[in-house]
Amino acid sequence: DTEVTQTPKHLVMGMTNKKSLKCEQHMGHRAMYWYKQKAKKPPELMFVYSYEKLSINESVPSRFSPECPNSSLLNLHLHALQPEDSALYLCASSQMGPNEKLFFGSGTQLSVL
Amino acid sequence: AQSVTQLDSQVPVFEEAPVELRCNYSSSVSVYLFWYVQYPNQGLQLLLKYLSGSTLVESINGFEAEFNKSQTSFHLRKPSVHISDTAEYFCAVINTGRRALTFGSGTRLQVQP
Numbered sequence: 001d002t003e004v005t006q007t008p009k010h011l012v013m014g015m016t017n018k019k020s021l022k023c024e025q026h027m028g029h030r031a032m033y034w035y036k037q038k039a040k041k042p043p044e045l046m047f048v049y050s051y052e053k054l055s056i057n058e059s060v061p062s063r064f065s066p067e068c069p070n071s072s073l074l075n076l077h078l079h080a081l082q083p084e085d086s087a088l089y090l091c092a093s094s095q096m097g098p099n100e101k102l103f104f105g106s107g108t109q110l111s112v113l
Numbered sequence: 114a115q116s117v118t119q120l121d122s123q124v125p126v127f128e129e130a131p132v133e134l135r136c137n138y139s140s141s142v143s144v145y146l147f148w149y150v151q152y153p154n155q156g157l158q159l160l161l162k163y164l165s166g167s168t169l170v171e172s173i174n175g176f177e178a179e180f181n182k183s184q185t186s187f188h189l190r191k192p193s194v195h196i197s198d199t200a201e202y203f204c205a206v207i208n209t210g211r212r213a214l215t216f217g218s219g220t221r222l223q224v225q226p
Contacts, residue, residue: 004156033213040219041218041219042203042216042217042218042219043157043203043216044216045213045214045215048213056213090156090157092156092157099145099164099207101159101162102149102157102159102214104156104157104158105156106154106155106156107155107156
């Protein structure tokens with residue numbers, strides 16, 4: 001299994017809603033990532049987890065809250081988002097670190113109304 | 114600090130023609146370099162990477178890139194493109210001190226029949 005699975009594929013939410021994005025991999029990777037990608041832009045790093053511990057937070061607003069319950073799962077909890085947070089949210093994983101190959105999921109397309 | 118510049122936002126080319134997508138990087142220390150491809154409505158896939166050793170690296174689908182330290186470049190080439198190569202291509206860099214990729218702004222390769 002060489003896939004990173006993200007759910008849901010599409011999400012529409014209001015600014016007062018609470019929702020969660022989920023990411024799962026079964027490749028034994030110990031590094032997992034959240035990226036945000038706006039249309040026609042490159043992915044921007046949000047968070048990195050190494051061995052289930054948060055190792056990088058790229059000064060992301062607190063309305064985004066990551067969680068790594070175990071080595072296979074990565075969540076991104078969303079609360080009180082703004083319309084400008086609408087984007088494609090990509091999850092990725094790698095064996096030991098980013099100089100190893102990153103495997104990306106197909107993303108969650110988020111629209112905030 | 115590390116950064117990567119992709120000089121062309123779009124590259125239109127006819128099928129079976131050669132193509133070069135340009136990438137220049139900036140880093141004060143040694144780097145690892147990557148090319149990722151993103152097909153419509155999908156996540157990113159690793160195309161090829163340079164970590165060390167031979168400066169010419171190849172992918173399984175006919176792309177190659179050459180690491181040029183003196184020119185700080187890592188241009189991507191293919192001698193004959195196919196319609197199916199139409200996608201967004203991202204150059205990415207990581208230096209040996211940082212733990213996450215920095216992506217370039219992307220180049221849209223549009224292969225025309």
